[in-house]
Amino acid sequence: MVKKAKLALIGAEDEENLSIRYLAAVLKENNHKVKIISCSKYEDFPRVLEEFKNFNPDILAVSIAFQSLALMFFEIIRKIKDISPEVHVTVGGHFPTFEYEKILNYDYIDSVIRFEGEKPILYLTEALINGAELSNIPNLVYKNDELRKNSFNHYFPDLDRLPFPLRDENPQMRLGENFTTLVTSRGCFHSKCIYCCIGAFHSKKNNKHVMRTPENVAMEIAELHNSKKVNLFQFHDDNFLLPSKKLSLERVESLKSALDKNINTDEIALLIKTRPESIDESVVSALKGIGTVGAFMGVENASVSGLRSLARGSTIEDIENSIEIFKNHEIAVTFNLLMFHPKTTLDEINENIYFMNKHADHAFGFGRAEIVAGSPLERMVRRKQLLRGEWPSYDYKIEDDSVEKMFRISSLTFYKKGSLYPILSQEMIAIYYRVAMIKKLYPCKKSQKMAEKVNHLILEFNKFVLENILEVYRLTAEMESNTRLNDLYRIIDEGCMFFRGEINDLSLKMGKFQMIQRKFNDMEINSKIIKRLF
Structure with a gap:
């Protein structure tokens, strides 16, 4: 047996x-x-x-x-x-x-x-x-x-034939709603970014990107929504869309048709990741139609030379257009800037700071392209003898000495062990998504006012971050001083503590609002009554 x-x-x-x-x-x-x-x-x-x-x-x-x-x-x-x-x-x-x-x-x-x-x-x-x-x-x-x-099978499984992932009996609560993650694809159609191992992971496959059918994805969403009352879905596909705008539109419209047969998309909110070149007005309008409230945009760098060095395959025009389109459709777009990488120059730093300032009304983070096993970046820093540290926690030196110094100062201030900034930058992204979700699921004057408060908070926080990035920039030109570094770390951390308090206060109010809205929705009471409770 x-x-x-x-x-x-x-x-x-x-x-x-x-x-x-x-x-x-x-x-x-x-x-x-x-x-x-x-x-x-x-x-x-x-x-x-x-x-x-x-x-x-x-x-x-x-x-x-x-x-x-x-x-x-x-x-x-x-x-x-x-x-x-x-x-x-x-x-x-x-x-x-x-x-x-x-x-x-x-x-x-x-x-x-x-x-x-x-x-x-x-x-x-x-x-x-x-x-x-x-x-x-x-x-x-x-x-x-x-x-x-043993021998290797270099092919993807048939994603539609796989059983849905094993879920806990009770869904997680995230951003105040029943939440889950899912994927509609595996691999990446671009697969060239130097800091990513996905291209190497799928390099032997004939096709580096496969997708589930829209019907299969809709079936999983409907099952989770109907049986577990999940209404917030975060997609962890490296690219939710396709390289072609036409194909992206067709896929999103097919997903909409499949969802409409099973659930009411007014009752769900989606968070996605996408590359900027997949975006145009019709695609974003279709994304809005399936319930998308937030998009993490693969910006990564806001300079032509930086995009080229990271092998992103995007243009500044793609990035600017996509952010503007998402903004016009009131979808919260967020991004990260890998403004430090082996070939970074001070001119690139200036362009990225300019970009941050221009888009300070969006939640974002910044940092360095890090080494992961199998990535082109790992091979590059080895070849150029820039590799530092010990396996598996490798470090590397940036070629330009001034940029290297600026990165090290950032590491001792924004990213010093115990610093609040890395956590807070993620919390800003989360609250930005949360209020966009609240506006969709519970549309009323109260949710609109919450959005205004969150937008103001993000703008003020980003101004604070930019001021201190510029201070890091100034310190780069000076003689190293532990006193100045410690003072800057303290200023950044104290500022982050203040903004985290603001996030916590807003989050508590949002949580109460969502809880009461759900109860009133269950009782079919008009949401205008909510206003009197705050």
Whole structure:
């Protein structure tokens, strides 16, 4: 008789981790018992170890999607192996796909699944629990006296045939609403950005980007909305749209038709990611029609030379046009600027600061293009001997000494360990999305006034950020002074504390408003009554 296994899946889960939840769904569909154990920070370790011991699985699968968390995952695996030395530990994700040899030097990790994981994890589970050979399992690298690399299947699974990701019984609450994440595709049609490993991850495939059918996506949205009352959906596709505006419009319109057969799109809100060259008036109008309230725009750099250095494939005109179109349709557009990269010049810095100032009415962040395993950036800094630090937490030197100094000053002020800015910049993006969602789901004068307050807060915060970026710029031209650096860090942190207090106050008011609106909507009471309660 074929045995069935108990398998624990560990991954970072600030929100539902689709990389392990797709695997869990495939395993459950084949009658294996699975448990998802979230681990996002070191403070989670006691709970993770307790859940693992209580479940007592045959196999442990760990998703290391984020290279920055690799050391944390290595540590929790080591602790698990100390208490359960017989459990087979396999790891997967973008980082292990490229760094499998170094990872398998750790004696507490038994195998690595590279590239797509649904079939390999199922085959590995069934082979281990039934004592079968591992040599025929595709995409598997494992230890057997020596390192064994099996053959690879370089193709995407049929996304429509995969079971929907395994979900918790109760949905998460995010931005005051029942929330979930989902994907409509895998891969990236661009696949050329130097800081990204996605192109390398899919380099052997004939097609670097595949999509679910609109009907399949609509079915999942309707199931989550109707059975779990989810009304906020965040899409984690690297590109929600297509490179062609015509094809993008056709896809969004098809999704709208499929959704209309199952749900009322007035009751849902969508958050997406997109590249600027996919955008025009008709596409954004269609996005608005399916409930889109927020879009994270792949800007990345606001200079011609910076876009070229990062191999973005976008133009400044694309970026400016897309932001303007989203703004005209009242869709909250946000972005990040990788204004530091190996080839950054001071002229590029000036252009990015100008862009931030021009678009200070939008929530955004800034930082450096970081090294991830398998990326062209990793190969470049190695070739140019700019690589610094130790695996897996590599650093690098920027070629221009003045820009390098400016980045280091930013690291000791905006991004110093314990600084509030990295958290606050994300919270500004979140509250910007939240008020856009509130305006759509609960349209009234009160939600409009909330939007005005949020817009004012974002503008004031961005002015504060820009003032201090300019101060970093000024310090770059001076002799280094620990006193000046510490003073600037204190000014930035105290300012961030003030703005975080403002966000918290607004968030509390929004939460009360949303809760009362939902109750009144259930009772079909006119939303004008809400105004009297605040």
